[in-house]
Amino acid sequence: MPSRRTVLAGGAAMLAAPRPGASAAGSTALRFGVVADPQYADADPHLGLQRYYRNSLGKLREAVAAFNAEDLDFVVTLGDVIDRRAESYDAILPVYAMLRHRHVVLLGNHDYSLAPEDLTAQPGLLGLAKTHYDYTVGGIRFVVLDGNDVSLFAPPPGDLRWQIATDRLGRLAAQGADNAKPWNGSLSDAQFTWFGSVLDDARAKRQRVIVLNHYPVFPANPHNMWDAGRIVELLASQPHVVAYFCGHNHAGNYAETAGIHYVNFHGMVDTPAENAYAIVEIAGDHLDIRGFGREPSRALRLRSA
16 A cells, blocks of 8 residues: 555646647647546535535546547646545545646645644645746646635744735625635735736737636635735736636636636536536637536637737
8 A cells, every 4th residue: 555655746746737838739729628626535425515525536537537538738627636634635646647638736725624734745745846836838828826825724823924814804804895704815915926927928928828726806706815806907907818717616607807708617526426627728719618517618709919
């Protein structure tokens, strides 16, 4: 029986951003798979929340098989790989290891639902050197945000970000904001500045941008980031940003504003058997989402940069 360290190290080998270069099979189209919120745990269902934790292993195997049958540039998981406990990775990372594609992974709030002795090891448990980063595939710049940066659960004890999170949540609660929830988070000012600089660089290089984050920011929703307003305002000023993909709100959502498509993908964990994942294809001015199970298909028109 391999140790947890061996299992995690083996699974983490796949958890890297795709190398820059041409899209799959030399095609002019960019194609990638999307999974949101598997939230696996060896735990009984929570019927009140419609969470079927153990069932995510079978659903993820089905999704991996579908992805492996396609020519894709990468597969992205939009956070919450697990629901709780570091040992949950022992079961789910070997499923991801069956992918024949690169796997891009984001951290969600539940990825921090760990014992104190394991918390300091995150994000290394998923093989991540950084929690926010960017990469380019097929001429499109993908920007990965870390919405846990300033939160009540990710910063280690004594970190100044914990007090900032407490203050931000308190102000939102005093305003009666729907997203004043302890399971949401926000960007640090340092990450927000980095985000703006990456967007500026992409614009100078005439690259279209897709933002990836665990948390939604638009439209208004109880699951939105605490600082959703400044993020949406920044994106609206960037004509080369075409889409924002997220999870966290398991019911899914979609809206368009300022020419940007905000797509909230459905949570995989939410049903006993019906799955939820997608394959995205971008060619020219078209972004097509082929949804499976609960995930709807969408045909979206992209604005010119």
